[in-house]
Amino acid sequence: MRQRFAARAVVVGDREGTVVPDGVVDVEDDRITWVGPAAEAPDPAGAAATRLTGVLVPGLVNAHAHSPMVLFRGQGEGLPLDRWLREVMWPREARLTPEDVEVAMTAAAAEMLRHGVTTSVEVYFHPERIAAAVRAAGSRAVVANPLIGLPGFGTFDEQLATALRLAAGGDEVVEHGIGPHAAYTVPLPVLRDAAAAARAHDLLLTVHVAETATEGDELLAAHGVSVPRLLAAHDVLGGRVLGAHCVHMDDGDLALWQEYDAAVAHCPGSNAKLASGTARLRDMLDLGIRVGMGTDGPASNDNLDLFEDLRLAAGLARLRERDATALSAPEAFWLATGGAAAAIGREDLGQLTPGRRADLVHVDTDDIAFVPIGDPTDVLTHLVWSVGSRHVRDTWVGGRQVVAGGASTTVDEAALRADVQTRALRLARG
Numbered sequence: 001m002r003q004r005f006a007a008r009a010v011v012v013g014d015r016e017g018t019v020v021p022d023g024v025v026d027v028e029d030d031r032i033t034w035v036g037p038a039a040e041a042p043d044p045a046g047a048a049a050t051r052l053t054g055v056l057v058p059g060l061v062n063a064h065a066h067s068p069m070v071l072f073r074g075q076g077e078g079l080p081l082d083r084w085l086r087e088v089m090w091p092r093e094a095r096l097t098p099e100d101v102e103v104a105m106t107a108a109a110a111e112m113l114r115h116g117v118t119t120s121v122e123v124y125f126h127p128e129r130i131a132a133a134v135r136a137a138g139s140r141a142v143v144a145n146p147l148i149g150l151p152g153f154g155t156f157d158e159q160l161a162t163a164l165r166l167a168a169g170g171d172e173v174v175e176h177g178i179g180p181h182a183a184y185t186v187p188l189p190v191l192r193d194a195a196a197a198a199r200a201h202d203l204l205l206t207v208h209v210a211e212t213a214t215e216g217d218e219l220l221a222a223h224g225v226s227v228p229r230l231l232a233a234h235d236v237l238g239g240r241v242l243g244a245h246c247v248h249m250d251d252g253d254l255a256l257w258q259e260y261d262a263a264v265a266h267c268p269g270s271n272a273k274l275a276s277g278t279a280r281l282r283d284m285l286d287l288g289i290r291v292g293m294g295t296d297g298p299a300s301n302d303n304l305d306l307f308e309d310l311r312l313a314a315g316l317a318r319l320r321e322r323d324a325t326a327l328s329a330p331e332a333f334w335l336a337t338g339g340a341a342a343a344i345g346r347e348d349l350g351q352l353t354p355g356r357r358a359d360l361v362h363v364d365t366d367d368i369a370f371v372p373i374g375d376p377t378d379v380l381t382h383l384v385w386s387v388g389s390r391h392v393r394d395t396w397v398g399g400r401q402v403v404a405g406g407a408s409t410t411v412d413e414a415a416l417r418a419d420v421q422t423r424a425l426r427l428a429r430g
Contacts (some may be wrong), residue, residue, distance in 0.1 A: 002047035003027040003358075003399055005056055006038055008365055009379050013058035013337030013351040017330025019376035025056060027358040030172075030398030035352050052362045052394070055379055057333075059118025059359030059397065060306045061340035061350050064206070064244045064265030064294030066124045067108035068101045071424045072299035081212050081274045081300075089299065092427045093125065094152055100423050102129035107416040108304060109137035110408045115305045115389040116361040118397050119341075119349055121242070121265070121294070123179035123206060125153060127166055131174040138402035138410045140172075140359070142344060144179030144206050147186055147194055156190045160197060167203050172348070172357070173398075177204035177240075183227045184215050192234045199239035204344060206265070207236075209243035210253070212276050228253035237262050240345045244294065245270075246284075247277040254280065254287055263290040263343040266335065268312040269303075270296030281317045282326050292340030307388035310336045314384060329384040330377065362394035363387065 003026070010023030012035070024041040026034040034042060069089075076088030101124065112120060119140040122130050127145045134141040145163035147156055154162070160178065167176040178194050180186040186194075191207070198205035209227055210216065216227040223230055228249060231237055237260035244265045249257070257264065266279055284291050293309050295301050301309075310332045317327035341350025348357050369386045373379060395403035402410050 001029055001399065002045070004041075004044045004047040004049045005052060005360060006049070007052040007054065007056040007362070009055045009376065010035060010352055011055055011057040011333070011379060011383070012353060013334060015331060015334045015338065017328070017333070017377055017380050019379050021376055023056065025352055025358075025360065027399045030358055032352060032354050032356050032358050034354060054363050054365040054391070054393065055383075056352065057116070057361045057363055057383070058337045058350055058352050059361055059395065060116050060336045061292060061344065061346070062112065062117050062120035062295055062304070062306050063242065063292030063340045063343050064267055064296055065120045065122055065304065066297035066299075067112070067120060067122055067304060068104035068124050068130065069297035069299040070108045070111070070420060071100060071104045071427060073302050075299055075428065081276060082215070084274065084300070090150060091430070094150065095427050095430060096125060098126045098129045100427070101126040102133045103416065103419050103423060105130045105133035106137055106411055107413070107420050108298065109134055109139045110411050110413055110416065112304045113137065113139055113395050113397075113403050113408065114392060114406060115307065116363070116392040116395060117304065117306050118359040118361070118395065119346070121177075121204070121206060121344055127162070127176065131166075131176075134174055136411060137408070138397050138400060140174070140349070140397060142175045142177050142204050142346070144177035144204060147178065147180040147190060149185065156186070160190075160194055163203075164197060164201065167201055175204070175346075177206060180205070180207050182208040182211075182215070183219060183230060188230070188234045191231065191236050195236040195239065195241070202240065204240045204242060206242040206244060209246050210248040211245035211271075213248050226250070226253055228256050232256050232260065242344060244296075245276065245279070247271055247279045249280065254283060254289065257284070257289050258287045261290070263292065265294040265343065266291050266313060267294045267296040267309070268316050269309045270300045272312065272316070273302070274300055278316050278320050280320075281313065282321055285331070290339070290343040291335055292343030293336040305389045306336050311384055311388065329381045332384050333380050358396060358399040360396040361392055364391045364393045367391060
């Protein structure tokens with residue numbers, strides 16, 4: 001199948017902030033074959049033509065999420081991370097059924113697609129049901145089987161074996177990885193074995209790192225080093241490692257992330273809501289550390305709107321550095337597109353360039369919030385600071401339309417909302 005998309009402008013999603021006015025994107029099957037000005041476009045040769053009145057941007061990549069937690073959205077409001085987990089989340093999660101997870105993930109995937117998020121990194125229970133939900137909604141995901149010592153989810157060895165079994169059946173739509181929760185909840189030998197398995201099979205290993213100021217206190221007392229140094233010492237770093245949050249990292253910790261080419265999932269919304277802190281985003285980028293934007297779970301953000309997080313990332317970076325140039329709008333948008341794709345090791349996603357997957361998002365510009373535009377880069381400025389996901393009208397994944405006119409084409413959102421409501425009340429009551 002050949003398709004041609006023409007738009008007022010095409011935002012490539014690279015770090016430089018390339019914008020092509022009056023642009024065209026050609027697609028064959030699920031890949032982009034050509035991008036450029038309409039005046040220079042090749043003969044479409046019978047391609048189905050779609051003319052868009054707004055701008056075309058890459059599908060956003062959510063580098064860290066626990067999306068089935070839509071079941072717990074808003075629960076535990078006002079609690080710090082440790083109490084939020086132990087008093088609210090973990091007791092409810094112990095009552096989860098596989099069906100709960102599949103219904104919740106289907107609803108969450110549809111929500112993200114309406115926000116222009118076409119790919120997410122998911123770390124949550126019942127990964128097979130998460131994968132089924134992602135396929136039903138028409139999105140993409142890297143589904144990392146969690147390793148955590150909670151009742152009812154098997155031993156660490158069983159959890160790792162499940163991750164490796166699932167990884168053998170992954171594809172370009174659902175890739176599987178390994179998700180040990182954190183160094184303070186997973187024994188160091190288990191982390192080491194998980195990392196070795198991830199390297200052996202080229203899987204993404206994602207782990208919470210230095211999210212709060214105090215989470216590593218017991219490890220520091222026992223071992224005398226920070227969590228990042230402890231991970232390096234136990235051969236956890238190396239390969240496709242993605243550290244979630246990475247808020248409390250000193251110069252030495254960041255140097256290790258640079259040395260091992262480990263990536264960071266930056267979650268400013270969750271970090272702010274749980275008062276975890278403000279990550280050293282500018283320092284990370286200056287060191288060449290790969291960073292991608294993440295929402296975290298919808299119970300700790302409390303949404304899956306990556307546009308909101310990229311705006312918050314830019315604002316917090318400028319505030320932290322007391323410098324209005326600390327993170328530009330093009331760079332912020334890149335952190336949710338091409339930068340996030342690089343952070344998770346998926347160079348086939350995140351940018352509108354030939355050879356990448358045809359994950360496309362149409363953002364309506366017929367709004368006072370999208371003027372004036374005197375220069376092509378104003379498009380990115382407005383995308384970051386003025387508009388956002390409420391202007392997403394259409395979404396395609398691999399060239400297949402999954403959102404049309406702001407509504408899902410693949411699932412019944414009203415029925416999902418009712419189902420999530422019923423299940424969430426049951427889990428809360430126990």
